[in-house]
Amino acid sequence: MDRRESLKSMLITTIVGGVGFQACTPEEAEKVQQLTTKVGTYGRTEAEKIYDQKLMAIDFFNEHELNTIAVLCDIILPDFDGKGAASDAAVADFIEFIVKDMPRYQTPIRGGIMWLDSASNKAYGKVFVKCSQDQQISIVDRIAYPGKTAAADRQGEMFFSLMRNLTLTGYYTTQIGIQDLGYKGNTPNIWDGVPDDVLKDHGMEYPKEWMPKFVDQSKRDVKAEWDEDGNLIT
Amino acid sequence: MMQIIESPNEYDVVIVGSGAGGGMATKILSEAGLKIAVVEAGPYFDPADPEQMTQLKWPWESPRRGANTNRAFGDFDAAYGGWEIEGEPYTHTPGTKFEWFRSHMLGGRTNHWGRISLRFGPNDFKRKDIDGLGDNWPIGYEDVKPYYDKVDKLVGIFGTKEGIYNEPDGFFLPPPKPRLHELYYKKGADKLGIPTIPARKSMVTKRINDDRGVCFYCGQCGRACSVYADFSAGTCLIFPALKSGGQVDLYVNSVVREVVTDDQGKAKGVVYISKEDRKEHQINGKVVVLAASACSSARILLNSKSSNHPNGLGNNSGIVGKYLHDSTGAARQAFIPDLMNRKTYNEDGVSGMHVYTPWWLDNSKLDFARGYHIELGGGLGMPAYGFGFGVTELNKYVGGVVGGYGNKLREDVKKFYGSIVGLYGRGECIAVESNYCEIDPNVVDEYGIPVLRFNYRWSDHERNQAKHMHNTFEGIFDAMGGVVLGDKPGRDEDYGLHTPGNIIHEVGTTRMGNDPRTSVVNQYEQLHDAKNVFVVDGGPFVSQADKNPTWTIMALAWRTSDYIIDELKKQNI
Structure with missing residues (x-):
């Protein structure tokens, strides 16, 4: 890519x-x-x-490193049901930028890619991106489940966890990811409380004594006036 | 030969700083017909300017997705500056800590704050009478109340009348309804007898005038509002003052170094370094009002040395810089299993919480002296840098698989979206003389201005309060059916008490009092040592309550402005 x-x-x-x-x-x-x-x-x-x-x-990663990142990101978030894979959301571009913005990530990721290639070489005599999909998955499975990782693969687990974090942020901060997530905000609207069906699902209701206190959105544009005691009269 | 460029204009009042205090002074004094110079260290800022606007931007518009590399609260936060500013260092006495947040721009830190706007109550002005610690203010709630009322009506604040003695009611706009996690919070807190009331914040939920829009619930007040529906000193105080006709000159990118005085020791004006030409300039006025923020104003005073004021202006007492104090803070998060697998809908609401818990206990039964309030966060927020980090770990609380990738990961993200609630305690510390800022004798900033050196240590009152906060948080989370995340911090970590300065409520450096030997300003925020110099930021606070200081800064600045107008009329200054 x-x-x-x-x-x-x-x-x-x-x-x-x-x-x-x-x-x-x-x-x-x-x-x-x-x-x-x-x-x-x-x-x-x-x-x-x-x-x-x-x-x-600035370019930080070389072509091989970028390819490896792209393959890994798409293993972490492949397309599902047409929602778009990590590569559709240009997650590798985000990671390329963020390691320059946050240099603390440079060594863990560069070194992590090398670790991954070494592990692939040992297991299959090929670097990670040259392995078959099954071979890639078998390596990823060794490092994708914290708490279940063999001691010798622990550094790989750290690398994969970091890549998972950055892939999730990189994906869910794009239009594709936000659509998948279902975030509905960042747009002018009139908030008038939790939808009734949601309240019902959660067995919640607004306290009755609170209801008269809340903003009456039908009068939001009517200029506020108070009596001397601070009671709103408009 | 002196080469200071003197402005030909002679002002009635020179105001240093354009935040809450400076903004209020500018508005009130200019409306009284006085000719005003506002000297601001940072640039002009208008949140409606497309070049400066961050409101309604999407995370992908920032290549770092809103991370905080450049701005302390992230790319989309409106505040320029932060804890560290290149070229403008500050130092510490070894073994002490203080974090100093500065935002040099029109409106200062009011551009990004949480808009939590709490009046001090009657007890908050007289704490020494209650617990014998610190000092009383020379004024009481009844002196400030009329000004709180006026600030409410001018600026706009939502809230509810609750009749709680030390949480006085005001002239409130109606509050927005709580979000789902806030109902869970209330339910949990109710079980423990901990009160929950609608928040009190300066967002306009109902029209208050024709210059400002009404909140459209994007939840982004920290980005500063382009329709001016939240309070910022720039949009709500300075802009109207500028519009009102020729009375206000704004000097931006102008870093004030000192107040210059005449042979009698009276202030003549200020000297500032222009960031544009890097030269020294002088502006003269009959009155100087400092509103540069508590520590910056103290720094200016300490750097204003003359034969009449050898220890710095207003510092015959040696008190300038002393009694520096910030709110205490501690935070904890929990995972609420009942909030898993949520239906999504737009619950941005107003920025931050819609409900909160005011202080509810009696300190005489506790091992610390002062109270705190509880703020809360959570909900279906907009993703930004950090979204998804560690999300699979929550599986361990619900019997799921930690780690993984692929569709399982995609499902985890949605399963746990909106299921985390955070609680934040904000409390009152004891103001003590031994916590202070002073001039570092060895260091200057890039403008050649000697910098501040901080000396600050918490006491057990604050540590024990933080411990109490964590116990309370755990109790409430438990009552909400939540799983508290992280371990309770122990004594070795000050029980999770944040570093002083971290809450950005620093006040007290030019404290108010009747006795010139133990205070810097009188009850009208007027220097004991120079009658035509006033300080209208957080500096004059004797104690800061467990309340966010902005509303009190503005009420006092208004009161002081009325006094200045009166004294000028009487030709007393």
């Missing part, structure tokens, strides 16, 4: 950015669009923009 040309990540940033650009050439236009949709569309200060750009200009 070529991270720079990742169609999916471009798709995501385009949906988000939606900024039209009048640049000289199509290539330039695309470059500018990529930059501005990735950088500076979320309220950055000048210093923050420069910092983001600096990180994006």
